[in-house]
Amino acid sequence: MASKTIINRYKCKQVGGNVTVITYENTSIMFDYGYAFSSSKIGSVDYDFKRNHIDAVFFTHFHYDHVGRFHLIPKGIPMYMAPVTKRHIQYKNPDGAAKYDEFITTINQGDKIKIGDIEVIPFLSDHSALGSFMYVVKTPDMNIVHTGDFRLHGYMAKTLYKNLKHDILMACDGNVDTVITEGTRIIDYPHPDITTHGMQLKAEKIFKKNKFAFFYVTEIDPESISAFYNAAKKYGMNFFVDKKIFEPVSMYVPFGKEIDERYNYEDIICEDDIKLSEDVLRKGFVYLISINDNCLNEIYKFKKFKPVFIFSERQDYLIPFMGNYKSNIADFYNKAMKVCKKSYFMHTSGHASRKELRIMLKSLRPKKVVPIHTDYPLLVSLLSRPYLKK
Structure with missing residues (x-):
């Protein structure tokens, strides 16, 4: 029987400014709504909220390519983010944050947010932005993990290892159908990451x-x-x-x-x-x-x-x-x-190396991988193949 869960990506064949929408029947939730970088040839997403209904927006972290356009989301749509992400937008865009304050809910690891038929659970990740989240998204017929931007060589690496190998899997009842993953550094020359x-x-x-x-x-x-x-x-x-x-x-x-x-x-x-x-x-x-x-x-x-x-x-x-x-x-x-x-x-990257992508995939063993936040989605798909559950 075909799944009723639909995953749509918008301008995801670039680093930054990506938007993902997950729909199950009459419920649709969005992940991130930020600006593309100035060097982008594709540009930012101008989502048609009037024609395409969105029930809630979840933000992975506070970098402007993920949260920068929050003030362009129609008022009335609930927004969910980490407490530090809310504080950051209050600093960067105080007028916008004040106008949208009543629609913003702060969330923490392990919270279960029910939006129609979809349940969303945030988990602390490892990224250069404090308080970054991975999300487990559960629909009636699919378990999805949205990685957001992540790495496995920062101060939060141990926390993310635990989440990948235990907590996220437990939330998915041991079965991950789809991983939506970043692939920023898929063509980086292989070298040891400085932690x-x-x-x-x-x-x-x-x-x-x-x-x-x-x-x-x-x-x-x-x-x-x-x-x-x-x-x-x-x-x-x-x-x-x-x-x-x-x-x-x-x-x-x-x-x-x-x-x-x-x-x-x-x-x-x-x-x-x-x-x-x-x-x-x-x-x-x-x-x-x-x-x-x-x-x-x-x-x-x-x-x-x-x-x-x-x-x-x-x-x-x-x-x-x-x-x-x-x-x-x-x-x-x-x-x-x-x-x-x-x-x-001395600089430590905020993004996963190829080795770290493999570790994530080996831990979760999804049936399918959906690349985002990368100039080379095909390479992410090819790297993923050996780790997909048959």
Whole structure:
């Protein structure tokens, strides 16, 4: 007998801006509604909510390619998201969040949300966005797992391993019919992933030998920030955050503490003009910068102390003619390196490697795989074949 469950994907042959809709008879639920990246040739989804009814929208995490267009969803449609995701949209789009507040419900791991004939259960995942979810979706004739963006090399890897090997399977009664999975890094050159903990250990070695360090990572990556914070605290160093990004960086702390103690960096110091005090000279510091002239001046201020610079983003941001080249970041980096004695590159990806995709598939053993969030869906399908349940 044919399944009555229908899975529709929208603009999923690209990284970012993907939308998935699962329908069972008269009930339809949507997963994510964000913006495509500026480099996209496909563009964002303009879903026709008038012609195609949606009963609820579930968000996997707070990155703007997944949640950025929440304010374009018609009022009255319930939205479900992690508490930290709600806090993030309140910061990024305060007017939109206020207008939609009555329609937003925060959810946590293991909650069971019933939407018509469909039951949805969130599970904590491992991603660069704090509080990311995988979802189990149960219809009367199908068990589906929506992975969202995930990896297996961050601080939350152990939690996700447990969820994949036990809790998610239990929620699916031991039988996963379909996995809807990201495949962002399906063509990455095979190399060992640096784990978040491994990045922390590397940072510790740097801070042991260098008293003054500036580093750059996006303010919406609280896990990488935590890794450098934990490394700095091992040596009693001050941890400064540029004033321009202090609010988004600090707002994650209350949520992070509830998930894992390693995310607790509540004694960070807001700074935009470091004084050469006895405390600073004795303890040293690690300074999370943003890309602006004031931070560049701070780096130049400490020229005689021979600071180091840590770049914790993709290296191709700095390489002209590469698809991800960012001229403002590259220009800042080049100017900073005129006074910094050395630079270090260490970045941990927010997405699953091919090896980690295989681990997920081997754990869940689905009958079918539906690729999303990838430029190469066919390659994801080919990789999946050996792990499909016959």
